Amino acid sequence: MIDLDTIRAIDIHTHAEEPCGCHGDDGYDHLQSTMAEYFRAPWKHPPTVPETAAHYRAQNIAAVIFPVDAERETGYRRYANEEVAEIAAENADVLIPFASIDPWKGKMGVREARRLMRDFGIKGFKFHPTMQGFYPNDRMAYALYEAIEAEGGIALFHTGQTGVGSGMPGGNGMRLKYSNPMYMDDVAVDFPDLRIILAHPSFPWQEEALAVAQHKPNVYIDLSGWSPKYFPEILVRYCNSILKKKVLFGSDWPMIAPERWLNDFEGIDIKDAVRPDILKQNAARLLGLQ
Template identity: 65%
Template sequence: MSLDLDTIVAIDVHTHAETDGCGHYALPDEFRAGAGAYFGTRGGPPDLHQLAGHYRQRRMAAVVFTVDAEAALGHPRLRNEDVAAAAAEHSDVLIPFGSIDPAKGRAGVAEARRLVTGHGVRGFKFHPSIQAFFPDDRAAYPLYEAISELGVPALFHSGQTGIGAGLPGGGGIRLKYSNPMHLDDVAADFPDLTIIIAHPSFPWQDEALAIATHKPNVYIDLSGWSPKYFPPQLVRYANTLLKHKVLFGSDFPLITPDRWLEDFAGLGIKDEVRPLILRENAIRALGLAG
């Protein structure tokens, strides 16, 4: 069964594969505990089959990915192939993204090509703060070039992160890497690469809005925050200049789509813009229609 856009009411472009279901987790235990405290979550994360069921019950589709930060964290990642295999099993609701640590160089480029051509991966997730790299570092450009040639999007964490929050020294995680302004060069140098800036980019919201307004290939997802906390300029741009470039994302399991949508219902978004944010813009950004 494949994704039926006629029956899907919303597309969540930002959910996390946190466990392989066999006792291995995407992040070290201290980071998982810190993030749970930061977001107020309880219990263990769902596996990919449970995640699929959660979205199927709600008639939603979900982009799902892990984060490969093996070089910086020394923690074995979840296998991209496993994420892709689970998504294939639940292709009516799950859209698989890969994650490749830019430190992997040529091996990472080869993996990106293999994941798209052989495993049905539809995009890639980067988390500069956890992976400890500036997105405009030219060492990452061969990987972007491959992703652009493959015709799939690249999604980048931006702004503050709950990963490492509350730990001594923030667990060594540095926020500087996730200033969205580092994506401006990437967007300029790879105009055919669809870039998604993830999250309200605190404390750099204006930078993200400027880039998305200036560069046709840049979108913003709204994950990681309850909509009731969105900065007013983000709401204003979502209603006007960026109404075709803003995407629904939750950050599940850290924030549930139910909680996000309940708060979104009370946000001052125009009626004609809501379906764009919840579904239509994602169809275009992810290339789902063709």
């Protein structure tokens, strides 16, 4: 179990990168190396989940970890949700398991979601509309959201531009339009008991994300994917004021290391009284750890 009294932060946004517990296939190496260059990541090969656990343990940080299932749209094999959950259970002092199910899998995905939450202790699900090729308010995904809501799970959605495919021909087929956070307003209305996290500063739709999070009680924002020194001024202002209980530390590991993010966070104008909430307490409450 995670000891909230001893860890210094909870990273709400980390990735399990190796599909099927083995080496990547079908162009995945090229995608990963291009992303690593985009983020200036320091590694040559993505870390495994046990390596991630060791890194976070050394940093005294807990982490939500998940794969991304985008098999239909990308052709890349997914990392089995069960395997991620099992490794997370072996490292329960630092890892909190989320899963990912491509919403295009329909009823099969709904059954899997229920099983993962009931049998594997999955706390939430990661969606990446740009990689998965769907609008978040598409009714075809609603049965999956309903299952997650019914089991008390969390839905974390990528929003804004993505480093995935950036600089590759045609953006590697990734369409940015799907990740406008305003589509999440419909989801928040239609599933008022579903806890929703809008991932990342949502460039170029930052104000849309802030509006949805301010207006809908069940919507939160994570701060992953960007160094804090590049946060827009309006995001910092909302973090310090009306959204101070609804913003969450996230790194986007392994593209951004948590220690790099935290170091840069020290240099921005966040009130001292607000920092503990952003770094740990807001996530602890959302995840039911306290």
